[in-house]
Amino acid sequence: MENVKIKDKEFALFIPETKILEQIGRVAEEINRDLADKNPLFVCVLNGSFMFAADLMKRVNISSEISFVKLSSYKGTSSTGKLKELIGLQEDIEGRSVVIVEDIVDTGHTMVSVIEQLKQKNPADVRVATLLYKPNALKVELKLDYVAMEIPNDFILGYGLDYDGYGRNLSDIYKIVG
Secondary structure, three states, X not given: OOEEEEOOEEEEEEEOHHHHHHHHHHHHHHHHHHXXXXXXXXXXXXXXXXXXXXXXXXXXXXXXXXXXXXXXXOOOOOOOOOEEEEEOOOOOOOOOEEEEEEEEEOXXXXXXXXXXXXXXXXXXXXXXXXXXXXXXXXXXXXXXXXXXXXXXXXXXXXXXXOEOOEOOOOOOEEEEOO
C-alpha cells in the first residue's frame, strides 16, 4: 500500500518491508560475529519492538536467550523521558552480555534510563540494537551498537510502531503526510 489512513491521519509508504528485512539481516550478521561466544540475553522493549525482535531473532544463529520487558513512565501518554521501572525482567543478568532490542531511538532519554537500570544488575556489558534511529532528535550522549536504519525526525508508524495504538501490524513503515 502506498498510503494508509490511521484514525484521523494520512501516512505514506516510507520504508518497504524488503528493505527493513535486509537491514535486520545485516544487524544480525554483526551480532552473530560480535557475540559468538558470549551467550547474550536479548531484552526486547515492548510494545514497539515485537516485530523487530521476531525478525532479528530468526536471523541470530548464536547461543542466546530472549526476554521481554515493558516500561512504566511517570506520566500517562506524554513522554517525560523518566521511567519508573522496567517491568518483566526475570532473568539474572549478572556477568552476562545483554542486548537491548528497541524499535526506535529518538531523544535517547528512554534508552539511557533502560541502560542505567540494567547496569544496576551487574551485567558483563549492555549493548543496544535499534531498528530505527533519529540522530537529529537525540538529546543525550548515547552509544548505539547496532542500528538497522537512520531516519529523519518524522512521525512514523508500522512494523511495530503505532499511532494511538493503531498501525503496529503494518509490515512496512509509513511516515505522516503533511
